[in-house]
Amino acid sequence: MNESNSSISRHRQLPPLAALRAFEAAARHESFRRAADELAVTPTAISHQIRLLEEILGLALFVRRTRQVALTEAGLRLYPTLRDGFDSFARTIAELRPRTGRVAVTLSATTLFTARILLPALGSFQAQHPDYNLRLHASDEVADLAAGMADIAVRYGAGPFAGLAAEPLLTDRFGVLCSPRLGLSAPADLRHTILLHTEWKRRAGAPDWRHWAQLAGMDDLRVAEGPRFTEDGHALQAAIAGHGAAIASLVLARAEIEAGLLVNPFGPVIAGATYHVVATPEAMASADVRAVRDWLKGDRRGGVTPGDQARLTRNRSPGQAPR
Numbered sequence: 115m116n117e118s119n120s121s122i123s124r125h126r127q128l129p130p131l132a133a134l135r136a137f138e139a140a141a142r143h144e145s146f147r148r149a150a151d152e153l154a155v156t157p158t159a160i161s162h163q164i165r166l167l168e169e170i171l172g173l174a175l176f177v178r179r180t181r182q183v184a185l186t187e188a189g190l191r192l193y194p195t196l197r198d199g200f201d202s203f204a205r206t207i208a209e210l211r212p213r214t215g216r217v218a219v220t221l222s223a224t225t226l227f228t229a230r231i232l233l234p235a236l237g238s239f240q241a242q243h244p245d246y247n248l249r250l251h252a253s254d255e256v257a258d259l260a261a262g263m264a265d266i267a268v269r270y271g272a273g274p275f276a277g278l279a280a281e282p283l284l285t286d287r288f289g290v291l292c293s294p295r296l297g298l299s300a301p302a303d304l305r306h307t308i309l310l311h312t313e314w315k316r317r318a319g320a321p322d323w324r325h326w327a328q329l330a331g332m333d334d335l336r337v338a339e340g341p342r343f344t345e346d347g348h349a350l351q352a353a354i355a356g357h358g359a360a361i362a363s364l365v366l367a368r369a370e371i372e373a374g375l376l377v378n379p380f381g382p383v384i385a386g387a388t389y390h391v392v393a394t395p396e397a398m399a400s401a402d403v404r405a406v407r408d409w410l411k412g413d414r415r416g417g418v419t420p421g422d423q424a425r426l427t428r429n430r431s432p433g434q435a436p437r
Contacts, residue, residue, distance in 0.1 A: 136163035141193040222264035228252035279398040286386030288321035292359035308358030309340035
C-alpha cells in the first residue's frame, strides 16, 4: 500500500472539537440552555459554536423555534455518530484512568424506595465494595442523569426511558395492608373498617381503594371515606398504628410484613408497574456503576429481588385467602 496515498496517513478534516461537543450536547438535550449547563458555558456560547459548525458544513443542523430547537435532517444524521463517538471516548478514558482513593457513585431513587429498600440493604453494599462511597439521592423529582445529577437511578414505569440504558429490577404489587390487631379475615370486614387513602399524583389507574373495590366486586364499599395522606409512607405508618387499612405496595412494605407489623389478609392484588435500573449508556459501561447495578439486581443480602414477590405470597397470615 502506498503510504502517501493511504487514508490513514491523510489528515482528518474535522470541525473544532468545541463545536462538535456543543452540537452533541444540544442535540441530546434538545435545548441550548441545558447543553450550556452541562458544559459550564453560556447559551450564547453554545449558539455560537453551533453556528460555526453549520457554517463549516454549509448546512443547518437545527430548526430554531421560540424556547425550543429541533434537529434538521442533517442534524439527525450527524447526532448518532457524535453521540456514540463521545460515549466511546468516555468509556475508554474511564477504563484507562488509574483508580485513586474511594470511588463515589450517586444512586437516585424515590424517597419511599430509598427509605424502605435501599437504606436497609446499604450495609451489604458497603461490605461487598469497601472502596466505594455510595451516595443515595432520595427525591420524587426525576434526576437528570445526562446532566450528571446522579450516576444511576431506579425509575418506576413502563419506559422506554429516552437516552438511557434500562434493565428491569422488580414489579410492584398493591394490596390491602393493616395491623394484625384489626383482625380482618374477609373483604366484608372492610365495611366496618376505616379506609386510609394515599393521594396519588397520577389518579388515572392509581392503585387506590376505588380500583381495589372494582376488582373485589364490592360496589357498596365506601371508597371515598377515610383519612387522606399526601405521602404513602404516612399511610403505612397509620396502618401500622392500627388506625385503619390502606392500599399500599406489598414490595415496599416487605419489612413490616415479615416483622408481623402489617398483614395482607386477603386479595385481590393490584398489579403495579416495573422498577427499572437506568443510567446513560456511558455510565452503564463503567465498572463502578455496573457494581451498583449488580447489587440492585440481587448480588447482595437484603433489599428486594424479584424472587421476594413469590415469598411475600407464601407469607400469608392465618386464614388469609389465596390470591
